Amino acid sequence: MRQTLRSAVARHGRETIAWLAIGGTLAAMFFTAYQVRQGWEQRRLAAEQAVRDRLTTAAVLIGTEAGKMSALELRALLWPVLGTNGFPSVRPLTLDGFARAGEGVFAAMSDDRGAARPGYFRLARGGHGEWTAEMRGALATDSVYAREVLDEVRRWTGRVDLDRPEARIGIIHPNVGGVPVVVAMAPARGADGRAVALFGVTYSRSVALRTHVGHVLRRVSLLPAPSGERSDSTKVDNSGLAVRLLYATGLHDAVSPAAADDAVWRSGFVATRAIDGPDGGFTVEVAVPESVGRRYVDVATPLGGERLMLSGVLFLGLGFAAAAALGLRRQYKLAEARRTFVAAVSHELRTPLAHVNALSETLLLGRAESPEQAQRWLRAIHREGRRLSVLTENVLMHARGERRGIRAAAQWTDVSAVVYDAVSLVEAQAQARSARIVVVGTAVEGTAGGAGGWVDAAAVRQIVINFIENALKFGPDGQTVTVTVDLKRPAAPGGAGGLLRLSVDDEGPGVPPADRDRIWQPFVRLAEGGSAPAGTGLGLSVVRQLVAELGGRWSVCNVSGRGARFRVELPLREPATSSPAKRQMVGSTGR
Secondary structure (H helix, E strand, O other), X not given: OHXXXXXXXXXXXXXXXXXXXXXHHHHHXXXXXXXXXXXXXXXXXXXXXXXXXXXXXXHHHHHHHHHHHHHHHHHHHHHHHHOOOOOOOOOOOOHHHHHHHHHHHHHHHOOOHHHHOOEEEEEEEOOOOOEEEEEEEHHHHOHHHHHHHHHHHHHHHHHOOOOOOOOOOEEEOOEEOXXXXXXXXXXXXXXXOOEEEEEEEEEEHHHHHHHHHHHHHHHOOOOOOOOOOOOOOOOOOOOOOEEEEEOOOOOEEEOOXXXXXXXXXXXXXXXXXXXXXXXXXXXXXXXXXXXXXXXHHHHHOOOHHHHHHHHHHHHHHHHHHHHHHHHHHHHHXXXXXXXXXXXXXXXXXXXXXXXXXXXXXXXXXXXXXXXXXHHHHHHHHHHHHHHHHHHHHHHHHHHHHHOOOOOOOOEEEEHHHXXXXXXXXXXXXXXHOOOEEEEEOOOOOOOOOOOEEEEOHHHHHHHHHHHHHHHHHHOOOOOEEEEEEEEEOOOOOOOOOEEEEEEEEOOOOOOOHHHOOHHHOOOOOOOOHHHOOOOOOOHHHHHHHHHHHHOOEEEEEEEOOOEEEEEEEEXXXXXXXXXXXXXXXXXXXXX
């Protein structure tokens, strides 16, 4: 008992360790997957930030270059005045000459001179300090525009001493009619160094900046190709880049075509940079659509192969864990079935052995009251011995079947004699259940056509015994078990087409359709626990193995109102080496 308990404890301990190992493997696998997923997430966030940083760099570059162009533009516009350091040359500068030079500068910078609305003015200083205005361009054609610009200029001159040598350039950025403009001025000086005139130019600030930003977008590649492939360094393509300028007044000025789509400014890839320039401070906003940004992220973090590999590892790991769990569960069920089988075999062996021991001991002690009684006891001992042989043969056949070691040997056999011999071996079990066994069919002894055929006698005997024992176990007391034996011989000796049909009908509950395939497996019993009848669970499995070796078919069905019908069909094949001299009848006439 202690050994059994120790064995059970060790077995359960091994099973527990196996389940813990499977669980630990799954936990480690999922933890690894989680860590890899976290690494992916960190790489993705870093890639997204890298895209935003690149956009920030683009905004800085755009704003800086536009500011440089604005400074060059202002210097070029005021150069007619600054070129002489503000002092009059041999030929004094006129407003018309100043305006012509300015128009040339605007023509060189952009074809959109009309949208820039350039205007030119000259304020001449009178003897009493008053300023007389002279205007050209947009200032000459738009009195409102001219009045507002000159008002801003006069306010500026009121704060600045133009006679000081350091007062060389003045730049103001008023909003005229709600539109930001640039007013750039430089004083022209007399021989005494005093300012005698103030030349100035005014133009649309947004048009100028938009022009300068457009130059940058056409000449400088600000982002790599989204596909990740090496791009042509000679080709500039910033068509997917959205750029707009923001002014202190709140005005948004779209520069690139992509900037007109409001959705692009709601994407996760937007960068903003404030710029201080000679034409006033402004803000550059740069963005790419969400889809384009994601393509940049995918290029920076090519995780497709890694995802596929990790998915494969997870799938294989889960598959292996599931297979291990199923295998462990199958081993557990097999171990349970084997333990049940050992217990059943022990019980099946104990009863006939007890009868044999008791009857043989009684005979040895000479307690038989008459020779007839002694003969009955001897026949009982012989019957129980044969019953033990049947049980042992079932176990051995199952073992040979598991090793594919069953070999059939066809002999010319008296089929009816073999069937009656099998019935005689289970008569005692039938009598114990008050059951009756009836044998019918075309192969029954004494029917027309004879009862001989080429078949393995031992296999037929074992099949009939197992079918009848199964019927007695699961049928009610007092039932009639019907054994049907039909024999169809081939048309010519050695020919094909001979067939032996064996079927056993009981009066039990039948077999549910869902279990009609399962019951042919070893150790399968439809009833469990205390309701299960005694037995090893090998009978039908051995039948299946024998019939398969003989090349036959097996089946089970329910007969309406009568119970279950188990049937096998065995082909009759005469060996090629057979001869009439070798046709020795095999079988027993005992019943």
